[in-house]
Amino acid sequence: MLVVTDLVKRYGTVQALDGFTLNVAAGEIVGLVGHNGAGKTTFVEIVSDLIRPDSGHVTIDGKPPSATRGQVGVAPQHIALYPSVTVREHLELFGRLAGLRPAALSAAIDDLAGILRLSEIMDRRTGKLSGGQQRRTQAATALVHRPALLLLDEPTAGADLETRQAMLDVVKQRAGEGAAVVYTTHYLPELTELQATIAVAQNGRVIARGTYEDLAKDLPGEVRVTLEDEEEISVSTTQPTATLIELLGRLDRPISSVDVRHPSLDDLYRSLAVHDAC
């Protein structure tokens, strides 16, 4: 669905993208992670056809971004809503701009109001909403026309638990229907829940991509065994479960507790970022 090859974009002396390459298949969720300035937002803007790259190629379903407007749903990381306009009126605007006819638009709005928990606030002006409610409204405007490609740029930044869960639910639903999803975030556990493929961006390019299991297989976890006499044994290992079994076989003293920590996505990101910098 989305094929991005070797994008380069420079703003003056700042190299925003430096050979950014990323493919996303229909029905796939790619979690794009990286520090601020890694190039995530510039990538989103180029795929949305808001800016042009200096070089490189983007195709969406085989066509350039300029030919696929309306097939892409974009929720930027900053809130971009009309404060004096209600949630329903926002959805009507973006749905109509996408060409939805009244009956289809009405059904789409009802569907989104349910899954994004907007039903209670549909007729409230967005300027009067909480940050989480605004986030959900913004996501709804990106989803109302059921785009084939979804670009969600930190959609849960600063959001409450209800908003975060609603967002994850709707992303899973849309991917299940066949939409390709790029989900940028700093909240790495969300990607585990979404069962997303992970792409790590740094210095304007993707430095690693794969499933969590693939990327984490060489990272050390930790096995910690606490004995009844309060002595603690801690082992760093790439095979925590096997190491624990071996450790338990060797110990002949009473055990108080056992803790196995598999490598987290934070460990993964730090490891990849360090390797790339070396």
Next chain:
Amino acid sequence: MLVDSVPRPAGAFDALYRISAMARHNTIIRLRDPGQAISYVVMPMVLMLVLKPLYVRAVDGGATQVSTGLMVMFSVFAISLAGNAILSERTWRTWDRLRVSRAAAAELLVGKILPIFAIMVVQQVLLLTYGCLVIGLPVPSAPHYVLAAILIWAFALLALGALLAAIVRSHGELSVICDVGALTLSSLGGALVPLSLMPEWAQLVAPASPGYWALTLMQAAVRGDLAGMLPSAAILLAIGLAAGAFAARRLARGWGRGGLI
């Protein structure tokens, strides 16, 4: 069901559908903040009443001069209405969201401007009616000429407003340019003080102001003088087309991206 399988209207009808969606949306925004538009109707009505005796004593056809002059002067503030409406898209960061949609920048601009165009036409018609009923402006022999003059002037002004919104950096900057520019353009064009009473240098430079051509157009329309309307109409249409094309081109790239042209 993904979007590709949704049946959509095509071509010109599709564009009209999107423009109507934008116009509807911006009408909602305008109706929720009507103060500025109301003040641009009430203020000239009060001023017409107060200034009429001066104009009647100062020049022949004083009632026509005060009515058409203040119509033109307060219509110039529509530049500010249009400019602020467009610049707010930058403040709210919504313009890029609209650009991601199927709508072309020109469609978005037209949809954005249409409600203000309607407000301006209503303002001018109200002031004209008020001028005829209260101030003593002769009832136009050819009302369709007057309507045409209003439409042409409104188009030129709103295109200028869009152009300003595309190049200024803030609402403050827009406000300064609109306030100073509107007063300068309209007074230099003879809307505030009859041209015959202005200094010689001002009379010489007056044709450089769109306000001059608007006033000439409006007064010719009120007289029913079609031949007198044509040069002014052509100049105002040219100004509107040039400004509108520039604004559409610049806004198609979003604010702050790329050079001026």
